[in-house]
Amino acid sequence: MNAPVSITRQPVVALVGNPNAGKTSLFNALTGSRQKVGNYPGVTVERKAGRLALPDGRSAELIDLPGTYSLTPRSPDEAVTRDAIFGRIAGERPLDAIVAVVDATNLRNHLRFVLELKALGLPLVVALNMIDLAKRDGIGIDSARLGALLDLPVVETVAVRRRGLEALGAALAARIGDTPPALPQERPSDVRALQKQARQLAATVQTNTGSARAWSQRIDAVVLHPLAGPLLLAAILFFIFQAVFSWAEAPMGWIEAGVAALQAELAAALPEGWFLSLLNDGVLAGVGAVVVFLPQILILFLFIITLEQTGYMTRAAFLMDRLMARVGLNGRAFIPLLSSFACAIPGIMATRTIDSPRDRLTTILIAPLMTCSARLPVYAVVIGAFIPARDVGPFGLQGLVLFALYLAGILGALVAAFALRRTVTKGAAPPFLMEMPKYQWPALRDVGLGLYGRATAFLQRAGTIILASTIVLWAMASWPQPPVGGTKPPIEYSLAGKIGAALEPIFAPIGFNKEIVIALVPGMAAREVAVSALGTVYALNDVSEDNAGSLIERLRSAWPLPTALAFLAWFVFAPQCISTLAITRRETASWRWPIFMFSYLFAAAYVAAGITYHLALAAGL
Amino acid sequence: MTKDALHRPIDALAVGEVALIAAIDRAGLDPGTAQRLCELGFDEGVDVEILHRAPFGGDPLAVRVGNMVVALRRDMARLIEVEP
DSSP: OOOOTTOOSOOEEEEEEOTTSSHHHHHHHHHTTOEEEEEOSSSOOEEEEEEEEOTTSOEEEEEEOOOOSSSSOSSHHHHHHHHHHTTOSTTOOOOSEEEEEEEGGGHHHHHHHHHHHHTTOSOEEEEEEOHHHHHHTTOEEOHHHHHHHHTSOEEEOBGGGTBSHHHHHHHHHHHOOSSOOOOOOOOOOOHHHHHHHHHHHHHHHEEEOTTTTHHHHHHHHHHTOTTHHHHHHHHHHHHHHHHHHHHHHHHHHHHHHHHHHHHHHHHHHSOSSHHHHIIIIIIIHHHHHHHTTHHHHHHHHHHHHHHHHHTHHHHHHHHHHHHHHHTTOOGGGHHHHHHTTTOHHHHHHGGGGOOSHHHHHHHHHHGGGSOOTTHHHHHHHHHHHHSOOOEETTEEHHHHHHHHHHHHHHHHHHHHHHHHHHTTTOSOOOOOEEEOOOOOOOOHHHHHHHHHHHHHHHHHHIIIIIHHHHHHHHHHHHOSOOOTTOOSOGGGGSHHHHHHHHHHHHHGGGTOOHHHHHHHTGGGTOTTHHHHHHHHHTTOSOOSGGGHHHHHHHHHHHSOHHHHHHHHHHHHHOOOOHHHHHHHHHHHTSSHHHHHHHHHHHHHHHHHHHHHHHHHHHTTO | OOOOTTOEEGGGSOTTOEEEEEEEOGGGSOHHHHHHHHHTTOOTTOEEEEEEEOTTTSOSEEEEETTEEEEEOHHHHTTEEEOO
């Protein structure tokens, strides 16, 4: 804004450091809400940038680069950090300075990376972060001496308490010149020599080694206990699922009511016709059907982000690794798969932290088998129609069936992973190496900004991919229009109806009737749309809360029980929605994998539905 | 790499027993993994301790190495030997 006249460009500063050094907290503290989250071109790694005001009046662009242990990357995230530092990313300006973020409680490991960064020759400032935790653990650090030995400015910071930020800004301002520094050259570094040097350095500047991690070890004694650990994990998961469904109920109702009110407003304001139908039945109904899951996604991510920040998630990965190893995955796949219970899209995006490409691909391919919340409305209607509401022991039969469907998805995913790792993603099991950071209190600001980022990312997708696909499907379900005097439901005359009718012979062997097949076509936009599509096919104008009951009545009379059970089995594996295929295409950078994913899930759904149908017939149901 | 008969793999340590790393069989690892192992602090002469063994079969292990706690599987832990 009021920058000195001589400066015409905004310098670029990057935060670089080990995972768990508190980089993101520091970034949030330095930029507050002035951040922009985007993507690096070509790769799907998040690019987080914000404006950093320097004490001399200048402002810099601050970039939060993905955490990495060195400049030798092992995952797509880590490759971005290396490429950004060496100025190899198209459209990215070269760096003016680096802030090396160091965890004061883990000096000897983090200093090794500082030494590697120092060798680049770029202006470098060391943020000795979490200095308060070091003091708490009784670790004394002579930071002035460290600065002198490194020949670098070293600033003590406590990002979560906003301490040391001004000093950091001042140190940066002093190192950023008017002209950008030359691009650093990549040269091999001897990790072991640097590691040794870092250990010596740490030993020299630490006045007291303290009882590091005493707290974390005490917590781990419970969390990783052979018996208490898995029980605690199960309890936490149960609580999260319970919360996702019960806490989200009210806000989901508000969103539905809001969409309905908007539709009523439009219906009153606009003349009847295709344009009104486009807005109400296409845009609002389609996007509304997806946005309604925002509360569930936010609640799930509230837990995931909080647990990640405390350090618990790596413990969960540790506890789950054995189970994952049996099917050829590793513990790191646990978090993406957990996210997929809300929606496969954030789940698939969360696989970026998996360092082995084969593991990552396998995790992406099985993510849609985790029962996402979009399948719930489908399950709810069919279970409501066909499963009697009686008790089996202390449990309700309907609830048990729902639980069985979730379980079937998880087992299906394990079997699929097992099969995939022996066929299409065959290869040596990658070594599992994972740092388990110390426990920390989650910082409210970091949780809030993290949630905000998830919400905007989800809404952006709802506003683009999902909007576009719902409009296309709306058009397919609306045209051609029924002839004058047509007696069948209008959808049967449409393109979607014709496609459904043409596909019917394929589905007849697994017990699906024409109406179901027609409903599956628009159900590709989002699975729950299949419910409203069934409503349309069965000539109910609108299937919302108040007349879901009538759809249940209708299905009960129209479907034999084996068909209903086959339909449930189909949706456990159901070829995923278009948004999932689109995100898979983006994350794997090819059409090959989304096509493969669609095909294998289609085959699995077909076989599962067929087996269910014929077993049910044979059992005389 | 000379195998000293007295060296034990860290896998053989009891939980809570502290020992110094004597040798790492880097030839048994791919170069990337060997480097990451080093980046996480595994190096000759560093103190290690098994903190936890995972439930259901004791795999993976949570190993303290210096100030860091790292989870790794037993097959890799067998490549890291400690002084008696």
